[in-house]
Amino acid sequence: MKRSFRKYHRLLGIIVSLPLVLTVLTGMLTTFVREWSLNLGVPASFLLSIHTGEIFHLEGIYPILNGLGCLGLLVTGLSMSGLLGRKTRPNPKS
Numbered sequence: 001m002k003r004s005f006r007k008y009h010r011l012l013g014i015i016v017s018l019p020l021v022l023t024v025l026t027g028m029l030t031t032f033v034r035e036w037s038l039n040l041g042v043p044a045s046f047l048l049s050i051h052t053g054e055i056f057h058l059e060g061i062y063p064i065l066n067g068l069g070c071l072g073l074l075v076t077g078l079s080m081s082g083l084l085g086r087k088t089r090p091n092p093k094s
Helices: 002-035 044-052 062-081
Strands: none
Touching: 002 044, 002 062
């Protein structure tokens, strides 16, 4: 069972990594541009359109896919760690 979760976790991690990296970096850069008045040569509105998925015309589903990907990674990661597994009782020695 753990082997199949490792396979799914690895595959899901590869698929989800690019959208999550885009979301994190553009969110941080938007904050730098807006709040700290840092001039990167890129307008904050463009960074925000990448951050929300609007530039790809996915603004309605992009956050949902990011959230589902994170939840999938959490579930497969926790299942591999043994935190979600059944507790086994030790056999009493007779």
